[in-house]
Amino acid sequence: MSEREAMEFDVVIVGGGPAGLAAAIRLRQLNPEANVCLIEKGSEIGAHIVSGAVIEPRALEELFPDWLERGAPLKTPVTEEEMYFLTEKKGFRIPALDRVMPHLANHGNYVVSLGDVCRWLAEQAEALGVEIYPGFAGAEVLIEKNRVVGVATGDMGITRDGEKGPNYQPGMELRAKYTLFAEGCRGSLTKQVMEHYNLRKGVDPQTYGLGIKEVWEIPAENHRPGLVVHSFGWPLDDKTYGGAWLYHFGENLVSYGFVTGLDYENTWLSPFDEMQRTKLHPVFRKHFEGGRRLIYGARALSEGGLQSIPRLTFPGGALLGDSAGFLNTPKIKGTHTAMKSGMLAAEAVIDAMKADRVEPAAYTSLVRQSWLYDELKSARNVRPAFARWGSKLGALYAGFDAMVLRGKAPWTLHFKHADNETLKPASLCTPIAYPKPDNKITFDKLSSVFLSNTNHEEDQPVHLKVRNMGLWKTVNWDVFRSPESRYCPAAVYEAVDTDTEARLVINSQNCVHCKTCDIKDPTQNIDWCTPEGAGGPNYPAGM
Amino acid sequence: MKILVPVKRVVDYNIKVLVKSDGTGVETAGLKMSMNPFDEIAVEEAVRLREKGSATEVIAVSIGVQQAQDTLRTAMAMGADRSILVLSEESPEPLAVAKVLKAIVEKEKPDLVFLGKQAIDDDMNATGQMLAGLLGWGQGTFASKVEIVDGRAEVTREVDGGTETVSLSVPAIVTADLRLNEPRYASLPNIMKAKKKPLETIQATDLGVDMTRRLTTVSVAEPPTRKAGIKVGSVAELVEKLRNEAKVI
Numbered sequence: 153m154s155e156r157e158a159m160e161f162d163v164v165i166v167g168g169g170p171a172g173l174a175a176a177i178r179l180r181q182l183n184p185e186a187n188v189c190l191i192e193k194g195s196e197i198g199a200h201i202v203s204g205a206v207i208e209p210r211a212l213e214e215l216f217p218d219w220l221e222r223g224a225p226l227k228t229p230v231t232e233e234e235m236y237f238l239t240e241k242k243g244f245r246i247p248a249l250d251r252v253m254p255h256l257a258n259h260g261n262y263v264v265s266l267g268d269v270c271r272w273l274a275e276q277a278e279a280l281g282v283e284i285y286p287g288f289a290g291a292e293v294l295i296e297k298n299r300v301v302g303v304a305t306g307d308m309g310i311t312r313d314g315e316k317g318p319n320y321q322p323g324m325e326l327r328a329k330y331t332l333f334a335e336g337c338r339g340s341l342t343k344q345v346m347e348h349y350n351l352r353k354g355v356d357p358q359t360y361g362l363g364i365k366e367v368w369e370i371p372a373e374n375h376r377p378g379l380v381v382h383s384f385g386w387p388l389d390d391k392t393y394g395g396a397w398l399y400h401f402g403e404n405l406v407s408y409g410f411v412t413g414l415d416y417e418n419t420w421l422s423p424f425d426e427m428q429r430t431k432l433h434p435v436f437r438k439h440f441e442g443g444r445r446l447i448y449g450a451r452a453l454s455e456g457g458l459q460s461i462p463r464l465t466f467p468g469g470a471l472l473g474d475s476a477g478f479l480n481t482p483k484i485k486g487t488h489t490a491m492k493s494g495m496l497a498a499e500a501v502i503d504a505m506k507a508d509r510v511e512p513a514a515y516t517s518l519v520r521q522s523w524l525y526d527e528l529k530s531a532r533n534v535r536p537a538f539a540r541w542g543s544k545l546g547a548l549y550a551g552f553d554a555m556v557l558r559g560k561a562p563w564t565l566h567f568k569h570a571d572n573e574t575l576k577p578a579s580l581c582t583p584i585a586y587p588k589p590d591n592k593i594t595f596d597k598l599s600s601v602f603l604s605n606t607n608h609e610e611d612q613p614v615h616l617k618v619r620n621m622g623l624w625k626t627v628n629w630d631v632f633r634s635p636e637s638r639y640c641p642a643a644v645y646e647a648v649d650t651d652t653e654a655r656l657v658i659n660s661q662n663c664v665h666c667k668t669c670d671i672k673d674p675t676q677n678i679d680w681c682t683p684e685g686a687g688g689p690n691y692p693a694g695m
Numbered sequence: 696m697k698i699l700v701p702v703k704r705v706v707d708y709n710i711k712v713l714v715k716s717d718g719t720g721v722e723t724a725g726l727k728m729s730m731n732p733f734d735e736i737a738v739e740e741a742v743r744l745r746e747k748g749s750a751t752e753v754i755a756v757s758i759g760v761q762q763a764q765d766t767l768r769t770a771m772a773m774g775a776d777r778s779i780l781v782l783s784e785e786s787p788e789p790l791a792v793a794k795v796l797k798a799i800v801e802k803e804k805p806d807l808v809f810l811g812k813q814a815i816d817d818d819m820n821a822t823g824q825m826l827a828g829l830l831g832w833g834q835g836t837f838a839s840k841v842e843i844v845d846g847r848a849e850v851t852r853e854v855d856g857g858t859e860t861v862s863l864s865v866p867a868i869v870t871a872d873l874r875l876n877e878p879r880y881a882s883l884p885n886i887m888k889a890k891k892k893p894l895e896t897i898q899a900t901d902l903g904v905d906m907t908r909r910l911t912t913v914s915v916a917e918p919p920t921r922k923a924g925i926k927v928g929s930v931a932e933l934v935e936k937l938r939n940e941a942k943v944i
């Protein structure tokens with residue numbers, strides 16, 4: 153331990169997504185003297201970012217009123233919008249979208265690559281003097297006298313058996329007065345901090361979705377920049393929450409993807425195959441004809457909303473963005489809320505620093521007074537309505553909530569189950585027959601993972617830690633028939649020797665860091681840990 | 696002994712590149728860029744020679760756009776003492792690079808120039824050899840082992856069918872092959888320290904080098920996709936298929 157080097161900062165931020173970067177920028181805007189260090193596990197900023205993304209510029213506007221002059225990559229304003237309820241053969245377009253589903257009205261918003269937006273934010277942050285270190289994951293929370301005093305990066309050059317290899321380099325302690333966790337959905341250090349300080353006491357369990365995304369390049373004559381399409385209904389059954397998105401943006405690019413609510417019940421369901429087969433529906437298919445697929449990726453998102461937000465601060469730090477669960481689920485937007493939460497946390501930290509307070513507790517009250525809270529409050533009943541009553545009635549409730557109650561219902565619907573508790577045994581579920589890939593519009597998993605550019609140094613301990621392999625056999629295999637081999641979008645998990653003595657093979661090099669296994673494993677038997685620095689996907693520009 | 700290590704900024708080896716839709720090249724915009732892997736090996740070897748006391752100073756140099764300074768910072772985080780950025784357009788041709796390096800060599804007077812054997816973007820395998828020609832120096836290419844013995848560089852080279860050892864009087868050129876060493880990681884403390892190491896920036900045009908492009912790319916195409924294989928049940932079936940379907944035997 154003592155061989156680790158240490159460095160002192162005023163603030164250390166873990167994670168270079170919109171939340172962490174906005175916090176870093178705000179800190180330096182408020183106090184140009186503060187020394188702020190940000191680490192990011194991706195090989196560069198943006199390398200691990202997966203988002204839709206249609207974003208609301210509201211928080212960006214507050215952070216940099218001159219964002220346009222500064223050249224922020226928000227280049228495609230939303231121009232047309234379509235929302236469909238799908239049956240197997242048909243798509244019914246929802247009329248008067250802005251009244252029935254005002255959450256989804258996107259006037260004034262932009263279609264972006266969130267990775268590109270983050271790269272741009274990082275340039276702004278560096279120009280303001282933030283020290284940014286990509287390629288280093290926060291692997292350990294440093295807690296002393298019950299105060300978080302920073303994080304440590306992982307050791308490098310540890311071999312697969314846990315020995316020090318020839319290239320061994322110890323990790324480094326990044327010590328700080330305040331540590332901000334901005335790891336996005338299901339942060340691995342955030343999980344430890346929540347547990348240590350019991351931050352989830354008295355709030356609903358978090359519920360998640362898994363988003364799987366492709367970026368396509370399509371013929372110019374079919375490109376309608378600013379077109380935004382969403383769907384719900386087919387191919388999911390009524391009990392399963394989710395749907396597809398398709399956005400035209402940039403230079404002949406299309407962002408397409410599918411979100412599956414991770415509270416799904418049917419163990420045979422494969423989110424990857426749902427994403428693939430939805431492309432074949434007449435509503436979507438025409439957008440892909442003649443195009444080529446460029447990028448593939450996946451990421452979980454927090455869908456719980458207001459009811460699931462934990463206590464935000466603890467001695468020595470705070471939780472930001474999707475790490476806390478600030479996503480607005482009916483809008484499927486978390487970028488503006490993540491940025492806003494980062495900015496508010498920065499204000500609270502500067503305040504606490506002045507008064508030498510251990511906990512930046514003002515953050516919570518700043519959130520309560522801001523539009524961020526109002527927005528999540530009015531959206532709070534939509535997702536639980538879907539969880540309770542299914543897609544059709546849920547959608548009706550959402551319309552009623554929007555048009556009649558205007559988000560001001562005197563009640564709050566709650567989530568009863570964590571996502572790992574919802575799977576039904578294989579014997580009680582109907583298997584799903586997915587079509588074979590045609591290699592033109594639909595593809596298999598391995599050729600998809602290839603397009604995420606993911607890589608992990610081979611000779612390192614497996615970063616997906618199964619706590620108890622015996623449990624895998626008796627629960628995951630015997631009862632659920634290895635759901636991880638279906639929900640993992642990167643073909644990491646493989647059940648082999650299924651005719652004799654079934655066992656689990658973990659191809660950890662393929663992992664794209666979506667965090668689904670950490671969420672959905674029925675007995676929470678899998679821990680996603682940070683791999684060696686810079687491991688994971690390398691999403692290029694446009695993702 | 697002073698060592699100069701030219702390092703090139705290239706598309707990271709993890710990235711699967713795509714051919715531009717008009718076939719004029721590969722798409723590089725917005726891709727992750729890193730140091731050419733063979734150059735990492737060259738930096739590592741130079742730093743090891745300094746650590747062993749065989750060399751006194753390691754200078755990294757890169758010729759390219761402003762962002763190539765990230766590559767130089769990596770070289771310094773791995774142990775290079777200082778670096779020089781020669782600003783030019785993106786990815787200049789090997790001959791132009793060799794001419795710039797010649798000018799730098801005349802200024803810095805190193806005893807060894809340690810290059811990678813090739814850059815993984817164009818796979819030219821030319822710059823080291825051209826530089827040796829321009830300078831009239833000896834060269835040890837495809838090095839899998841380097842030792843400094845009595846002021847001479849003993850370089851073991853990987854050649855077809857085995858290895859060959861050459862002994863070079865310095866100054867000399869060495870190009871690194873894959874098996875020379877396993878480069879170290881740039882650790883976080885060293886990356887932080889590298890920010891404070893000197894990085895000098897000069898314009899290629901100030902060196903009086905003619906950077907005009909001489910090569911024309913006719914076309915760039917993706918390799919044909921391989922058809923899916925099949926499983927055969929027996930040796931007899933395999934022979935039958937090789938003979939009658941593939942017609943190779």
Ligand SMILES: Cc1cc2nc3c(=O)[nH]c(=O)nc-3n(C[C@H](O)[C@H](O)[C@H](O)COP(=O)(O)OP(=O)(O)OC[C@H]3O[C@@H](n4cnc5c(N)ncnc54)[C@H](O)[C@@H]3O)c2cc1C
Pocket residue numbers: 166167168169170171172191192193194198200201202203204205206207208266288289290291334335336337339340341362363364365409411451452453472473474475479484485486487488490682
């Ligand atoms: C499929 C999908 C579609 C979406 N569509 C939209 C949309 O259209 N519009 C919209 O506004 N929002 C959308 N969102 C939500 C939005 O992307 C997120 O709310 C937002 O990115 C959250 O920002 P964040 O900074 O909290 O986390 P993230 O963007 O997830 O960033 C977290 C960063 O921290 C890094 N990190 C994590 N752990 C560590 C560690 N231990 N050490 C170092 N680094 C670490 C990660 O690599 C990542 O770069 C979508 C999300 C998904 C998944």
Ligand SMILES: Cc1cc2nc3c(=O)[nH]c(=O)nc-3n(C[C@H](O)[C@H](O)[C@H](O)COP(=O)(O)OP(=O)(O)OC[C@H]3O[C@@H](n4cnc5c(N)ncnc54)[C@H](O)[C@@H]3O)c2cc1C
Pocket residue numbers: 708732733815818873
């Ligand atoms: C940066 C870099 C640049 C290089 N440049 C060159 C160069 O210019 N020229 C050169 O000659 N060499 C070069 N090499 C070296 C060369 O790429 C490797 O030596 C070579 O690819 C090794 O081939 P392989 O078959 O041993 O293994 P791999 O490359 O790992 O495998 C090749 C194929 O075999 C398949 N395969 C692997 N294992 C199995 C298995 N168990 N069963 C069935 N199929 C399997 C893989 O799917 C793959 O299709 C370079 C290497 C690097 C790292």
Ligand code: SF4
Pocket residue numbers: 616639640641642643644645662663664665666667668669670680
């Ligand atoms: S192993 Fe887990 S985190 Fe990695 S891609 Fe698969 S489900 Fe996602």
